[in-house]
Amino acid sequence: MLRHFRMLADYNRWANVQVYDAAADLSDAEFHEDRGAFFGSLHGTLNHLLVADRLWMHRFNGTGGVPASLDAVLHDDLKGLRAVREAEDRNIIAWIETLDTDALATDITYTSVLRPGAITVPLHAAMAHMFNHHTHHRGQCHTILTSLGKPSLLLDLLHFLRSEGQRWL
Secondary structure: OHHHHHHHHHHHHHHHHHHHHOOOOOOOOHHHHHEEEEEEEEHHHHHHHHHHHHHHHHHHOOOOOOOOOOOOOOOOOOHHHHHHHHHHHHHHHHHOOOOHHHHHOOOOEOOOOOOOOOEEHHHHHHHHHHHHHHHHHHHHHHHHHHOOOOOOOOOOOHHHOOOOHHHOO
């Protein structure tokens, strides 16, 4: 299971690069335009993904700042957001490298931003949620990008494994 999470962290990094590359030539207006996604715009959705990762990493290892809300704006421009996204992806990969199989079986207890009270789950379940959450919102990013006239992105895990991720096969 540990190898699986390392693969997902690498895939997550790769898929984020694909989305940010596709967004690189959007105008500021297009980047901020509300396209009906849960967090409105590509700007809002990419900020949310970074906010969620920071929350989860703080829960997992106590590092990093804790944003005040799930729709906090950490960076207003794509360039600044991308730099922090890349650093966060490296942080996630490095943290997973410190884990062993025993760590995956431990429980974590945290308080949700949305609901009061302690929640306890196995670490492996929380990690699976974090990566699944990324896939969910990256799908929204893909929809926003295609609605702005961008070509469809190949974000499938198997595509990653057949290209840059061959070492995981």
